[in-house]
Amino acid sequence: MGKKKDLSEDERQEIVECLGQGMTTIKIAKTTTLSYRQLHRIKRAAVKMPCHSSKQVFKAAGASNVPRTTRCRVLQRFAAVRKSSFQPPLSIAHKEKQLQWAQQYMKTDFKTLLFTDECRATLDGPYGLSGGWLVDGHPMQTRLQRQQGSGGVMFWAGIMGREIVGPFRIPDGVKMTSIMYVEFLKEHFLPWFKKKNRAFRNTIIFMHDNAPSHAAKNTSACLAAMGIREDKLMVWPPSSPDLNPIENLWSIIKRSVYDGGRQFTSKQQLWEAILSSCKAIEADTVQKLTNSMDEKLLLNKGSYIQM
Incomplete structure (x- = not known):
């Protein structure tokens, strides 16, 4: 042989x-x-x-x-399972507007900028957060799967410097039109804004995206009546959700709320978990988010930013 x-x-x-x-x-x-x-x-x-x-x-x-x-x-010796990353579709016009935005605002003191947005959380939570290591012989956790959808809550929040403004819950069943958005800001944002001193109110820059309720003329007029007008209202480039650092706040909140594959049986229970999660976020973490804006957009000439 x-x-x-x-x-x-x-x-x-x-x-x-x-x-x-x-x-x-x-x-x-x-x-x-x-x-x-x-x-x-x-x-x-x-x-x-x-x-x-x-x-x-x-x-x-x-x-x-x-x-x-x-x-x-x-x-597993030289690779790992990864999910594809998602990017908004950017045309040449989109890239030009993002570059113009970067040239205009990159020298801004972001401590004076209030980033805002709405977010939705569901009772069942994202399935991507429901996995994890399991010891051999132990039963797999069973998750609820509602036939008609799980339902959830919508809420609004903002971040500025080291502070979280909110979150404030949007009433169930409310369609966020321009009129409803303005009423919501008057009820929740305006009281916080009025408590600040004159110097603060004169330097703040308010940011929201180009959702129809945000971009409506009625909304701009009402914000101007509150004292947020002209250079105090940031012009946001279209198709740019990845530029808003508050998106990272949503990730932090949801990782905490759905930790261990947690699910909820009522909207009130979910809302209380969201409030607890926000209270647990340290000021240093918020500051890292608001300071995360840099000149990468300028270097990439308005194109995608590789993280």
């Missing part, structure tokens, strides 16, 4: 790593049946085919008969 081929250094290292993980010799044998050349082809296929399944990657590398568990174990 001929002599078997010696193991390469990479194969030896792979076996040592598998032994260190407590794998049995049978599992190690299944994992190490691929040659170094095949592993190289698999890695090259994974580079050329981002966000494809393990089956598709191995098929492109000419190793279509490998079991799924082995495919995943091999890919």
Whole structure:
């Protein structure tokens, strides 16, 4: 019988790593049946085919008969499961307006800028936050799945410097038209605004996006009556949700509210969790969000910002 081929250094290292993980010799044998050349082809296929399944990657590398568990174990050595990132569709006009916005506002003292927006939270929560590691033999957590939708709450908030303004809940069933938006600001934002001193009111810059209720002439006129007019009302470029740092505040709140795959049985219970989450956010965290605006938009000439 001929002599078997010696193991390469990479194969030896792979076996040592598998032994260190407590794998049995049978599992190690299944994992190490691929040659170094095949592993190289698999890695090259994974580079050329981002966000494809393990089956598709191995098929492109000419190793279509490998079991799924082995495919995943091999890919974990140099890759990880990731979700595709989403970007708003930017036309040339959008990029030009974003660049103009950056040229106008990048030298602004963002301590005087109030970023605002609305957010929606559902009773069942996003499914992306419901996963996690599970010890072998323990039962998987069961999640509620309502047939007619889970329902939820809408709320408005703002961030400025080290402070969170709100959050304030939007009544259920209310369609946020210009008239309703103005009434909402008068009831919740205006009392906070009036408590500030004259110097503060003279320097504040109010930011909201280009939603129809925000961009309406009636809204602009009412804000002007409150003292927010001309250069005190920021001109926001279209298709630019990624520029608003308050989007990161929503992520912080939802990670806390839905921690451990938590779900809610009532809107009031959900709202109380949102309020508790906001109270727990430290001022330093808010300041990091409001200070996160930089000159990347200028450097990218108004195009997408790679985080």
